[in-house]
């Protein structure tokens with residue numbers, strides 16, 4: 001999906017920014033993946049050093065949505081790797097935002113999705129299947145709800161209560 005420029009979205013939606021219906025994530029993410037700009041409705045996931053539920057969600061049809069994973073900011077393993085990046089692309093996800101690490105960076109950079117993560121880490125995660133889908137998550141200073149909209153480009157990431165019009 002062609003994305004609205006985040007800077008422009010901020011300039012033309014000052015009322016939404018002031019009310020908190022539109023908010024910018026703190027700039028803590030690195031940019032990966034082929035799509036530097038992406039946008040879509042959010043699916044939230046809260047996990048910690050365990051990516052079984054990440055795969056479970058990415059195995060469902062993305063339909064242009066964005067998976068937002070609160071991995072608790074862990075710097076001890078990767079929640080998404082090349083296989084999951086490929087799966088996300090094949091299932092039609094627009095992108096993945098990870099409050100945590102990814103791995104197989106070269107493979108992920110070849111995938112036709114947008115990915116944001118704190119860093120890369122070569123270790124895989126646990127496989128216990130613990131976590132919560134569709135719950136509110138607090139990432140980069142911002143509370144994010146399932147079903148809200150995410151807009152990402154080279155300037156940053158915006159969360160909007162509803163779809164923005166151009």
Ligand SMILES: O=C([O-])CC(=O)C(=O)O
Nearest residue numbers: 080081082083084124125
């Ligand atoms: O399976 C994992 O833990 C993540 C991974 O390396 C991949 O997606 O390729």
